[in-house]
Amino acid sequence: MGMFLHTGRPADVEEVGSERSFVFLFFNPLIWLSLNVLLFGKTFLQYHEGPEHHYIYQMLGLGLCLSRASASVLNLNCSLILLPVCRTLLAFLRGSQKVPSRRTRRLLDKSRTFHIACGVTICVLSGVHVAAHLVNTLNFSVNYNEDFVELNAARYRGEDPRKFLFTTVPGLTGVCMVLVLFLMVTASTYAIRVSNYDIFWYTHNLFFVFYMLLMFHVSGGLLKYQTNLDTHPPGCINLNKTRHQNITSPAYFSEEFHQLLPGESSRSDDLTKNTLVKICAEEPKFQASFPQTWLWISGPLCLYCAERLYRCIRSNKPVTIISVISHPSDVVEIRMIKDNFKARPGQYIILHCPSVSALENHPFTLTMCPTETKATFGVHLKIVGDWTERFRDLLLPPSGQESEILPFIQSRNYPKLYIDGPFGSPFEESLNYEVSLCVAGGIGVTPFASILNTLLDGWEAFKLRRLYFIWVCRDMQSFRWFADLLCVVHNKFWQENRPDFVNIQLYLSQTDGIQKIIGEKYQALNSRLFIGRPRWKALFDEIAKYNRGKTVGVFCCGPSSISKTLHRLSNQHNSYGTRFEYNKESFS
Secondary structure, eight states, X not given: OXXXXXXXXXXXXXXXXXXXXXXXXXXXXXXXXXXXXXXXHHHHHHHHHOGGGHHHHHHHTHHHHHHHHHHHHHHHHHHHTXXXXXXXXXXHHHHSTTSOXXXXXXXXXXXXXXXXXXXXXXXXXXXXXXHHHHHHHHHHHHTOOSSOGGGOSSSSTTOOTHHHHHHSHHHHHHHHHHHHHHHHHHTTSHHHHHHOHHHHHHHHTTHHHHHHHHHHHTTSOOSEEESOTTTSOTTXXXXXXXXXXXXXXXXXXXXXXXXXXXXXXXGHHHHHHHHOOOBOSSOOOEXXXXXXXXXXXXXXXXXXXXXXXXXXXXXXXXXXXXXXXXXXXXXXXXXXXXXXXXXXXXXXXXXXXXXXXXXXXXXXXXXXXXXXXXXXXXXXXXXXXXXHHHXXXXXXXXXXXXXXXXXXXXXXXXXXXEEEEEEOOGGGGGGGSSEEEEEXXXXXXXXXXXXXXXXXXXXXXXXXXXXXXXXXXXXXXXXXXSHHHHHHHHHHHHHTTOTTSEEEEXXXXXXXXXXXXXSGGGHHHHTTEEESOOOHHHXXXXXXXXXXXXXXXXXXXXXXXXXXXXXXXXXXOOTTXXXXXXXXXXXX
């Protein structure tokens, strides 16, 4: 007998749409990498071979090419890095018909990865940019050009290069930007995010200071290009200057050139034709390069600021807390209502409680979504860290008991609570597959709770026809968080003669012996409770066997060890023609 009970007919083979949208351009790694390489190469060659940069290149060398090429890639990534954090825009694209292809919508799930990739690129190219400009400052001082004084950034030959770093706008802003970027990067490491999330949150918001410094950084105008290429081709000979200065002429035309000096100006044209020597009509004119950074970042920055303003206006009204429920194993459930609040199963919201922290907020997945018949929605909070501990102390009295329900009508003053959202997550797609495998580890069950609640209200409107639900917990008490919900879902589909619609498997990973969920009403769950860890390979083989030729959506919210195992198994080939598409919860 298989792990799961299968009595229904096989679902139809899914057809994945091939339509693409502009989302593909931003979040496809190959296109993004190609843009970076092409932009770097194009800018490098422009400053290496471009005639307008001939004189500045003679002075600075490859440092000029590397600094400008890295700057162009930095402009690109400083603009793209803002798009993945436009949460409202991503939620709109995910839920609208603007992105009809599921394959394209799944690219939105990579928004956090794309954000990190842009951040790493900014760090690496910033190092290249800084190193190149350090070489440039030295060359400005050593290779001081006495012929074209306006081209120099140094005031005299041998000037201390350190003065460029602290007495010029590009230098001073560059130093400040490096310090800000260093704080943001070091505080973004996994160790700091886990040990002290506040440090990560506060330092990451220094990005606004970074962008303001970036705007001023490009306004120095130290690098200049030649504007009069027609009247002064690069490398041309100025006859008037040559007569009065001791300038050595190139060997291949030196003899004829010196014969011309006594006054044979009539041979000037013949000399130019025969020796390919260009005669200057006037002195070169130089102009500071037009700053292009604001062209790159102004659009995404305005988009992000507009979205933040919209989110601020949308979340300025506090919610009404209906009840607070204390569950076993340090879990608190909050049920609330808010006017005109709508959400889809699998989405998450951001909670902000000024009484806990004036600026800090945290994302939590909705475990209950509002419907047409009820406006209540809720979240479950695992008490880990200072913020959740302080928040729990404000919600529950000091003498709170297990499973204590504090209704709104009770004379208890709850703190003001504001929410921002809802925002999209990969779990919204679980209802768009005909077959879905949902795996939860501990409190990672929260996104699947909202999906199960939605199925209770009606499953006919969704594409889903078979749901495999796996929940792994360390202790028995954790199953009581959603034991009632699981029983109701199980009984509903059995009464509708669809016992294979939802297949539930509960795994108790740490125990000394056989245990059961206490309560007569939980008998249906006791029969689906297993001791130990799931045999993932056998489970995938079982699902593939009973869903031949179909696409199965795999959704995981739990420890990284389970996630990596599921990801690896999803990519493996099976003999039944079943395709597994892996999705993982990742707050952007």
